[in-house]
Amino acid sequence: MEEWKKYKLGDIIHLIGGGTPKTTIDSFWNGDIPWLSVKDFNNSEKYVYQTEKSISKLGLEKSTTRLLQKNDIIISARGTVGEIAMLPFPMAFNQSCYGIRGDLDIIDQDYLYYLMKFKLAEIKSKTHGSVFDTITRDTFGNINCSLPAFNIQQKISNILSSFDDKIALNKRINDNLEQQALAIYRSWFVDFEPFKGGEFIDSELGEIPEGWGVGRLSDVGRIVGGSTPSKSHSEYYTTNGIPWLTPKDLSMTQAKFTSRGEIDITEIGYKSCSTKLLPRGSVLFSSRAPIGYISIALNEICTNQGFKSIVPNREIGTAFIFYYLKANTSKIESQASGSTFKEASGTLINSLSIIRPPLKVIHNFNEIMTPIFFQQEKNEGENEKLSKLRDTLLPKLMSGELKITDLNS
Template structure:
């Protein structure tokens, strides 16, 4: 058994005092929310700083460094790949010793063994925190280097395929978005009719069956989606949420079954999560979804909502929590293109959406396989002796 400290050249956290921020700074200020799916990600609202501030406060990161979130949002993880960044206190960095496989440690920090340890040792009732002492004291079985490499090689192959599928989907998304921009914005016909979202489809709200009635909920029933489901599931298409409702729950609420192809739009907490129903679904009251008219199509409604999100947000009301009411959603201005242009756009998007949905389903299967294999590999329950790494 070894501790995380024993296999690290450095294990610490980022700045506890913020540097000076500059909007055009070349260095990203990284905290817990910037660590996602193994990478440092920018989400558009981050603070930035300069090289001079980095020289004062930056910590030495290398390609053998793993970043792990320890404050507020616990458990986000990323490999450092040379990004220009300054770490905040929400991120812990672990620089792995040269005689240990860094990829193996990266996967060890995603194992159920480590996650259970973190859950047990975290402090704070509202804002969770993991101390550096807790990180350093984590102990685990470390196999010989050749076995470490074989185990991480197997898991890396799965992650590489998942990442490739994500890149293909992103490319397809950019193509569809570009065509929407070209057809409906850059070359919009001044003779197209102006109306409201109601001219594109039917706006439908949602409902929550009584939580006091356990018989209203089930693991395998009628799909019931909440905004939280879309915050966890970043996919474009969705079939089910964390829990389903029963026929009895549907009957005793004002939830409505909506068809495949419905565009889900979260209208509060927060406003603007958008997804496409891959089957029949219901939602809670946090949605104002649009069932597209047949002559309009799902693709146009989906990109219309994405491109008009800021306008819809601006129409929201509420002093504490902003919300888009049903009446407001129905009054959102919309342009209704001619049938020929819509047909051209749909003809392009239908096969694109089909491939995107297929790749998302494939990734869900790959992620499930990886997550099921990870603890078995770490526990030595799968023979990897013949693996070439």
């Protein structure tokens, strides 16, 4: 480590504060400048490409927000602390975040991103605030770090970036496949485009092809709720037991397929409550807090009471139900009830109207979907392995425990 120089993190970065234009002035909003809040980059991806909101040039000029540049880093500093991403192009941001720009005479900006990832746990441990956690400028001044020579920084960041680049590529492929699959579902079962040449009949869902019908969601799959073992019994929970899922688990990932949540339950925990094991291929649908997270079970799994999952009938399959729910989430939410928070009850889910095509049509649809789902599952599995390998290498490379020469030998 002799060649590594010691610094305070605060001495090698420039912190940039953000702000929010007045929401009561319409001319400040919906312009062509992306405006970041933490919800835009709380997904573990290296780059943030889209923002929920945008501001105008006037909104930028008349507020305390600032315009970050390409490759600047954004970190959430208040409430949800420690979410981090890099910017592929200029963006403004709110006051709950900091923009971070390295001293380019000392540190490579890409390397700085991985250094921040390496130091996140320490940064989070030095937060302040009685109501909610907050990172202050002093936080960064209290973080020690060691830096190798600039060329070594670049080599380290190139290694780690290669993992993130491949992960991002796989996600783009999967996103493209998902758009294609949803478009096919809508074409076949909403707009009936392949069947326009035939006769149509009236139904409760409007005109549908002759020979088709309308049923209930419970006609094409079994609706299964979930449950939570008592949290007062630690023996009900484990790190390697029966996979168990909560809506919060799905909020932390954009994966289409799910194998388990953050924590498993034990056999006695499973038997202590009314949760049920769901087979591979079940469609997991969050029915409250919030409504509309959707994933597909990769293996046997059970859930808490925040789900109404569907075990597809064998002749129907997963894809038809998955895209039905995806296309009808807004409708389900509008019909949900509840005073504290909305919930889609089992009665509601069971009674949802659904188009019933002939089984041959379903079979033909599944033949198209099967290779798409296979490729998406493969890409997500590869990304999980790449993420684990990157996360294993990162602390070793950033601490100097593992040297570049060790990787080349």
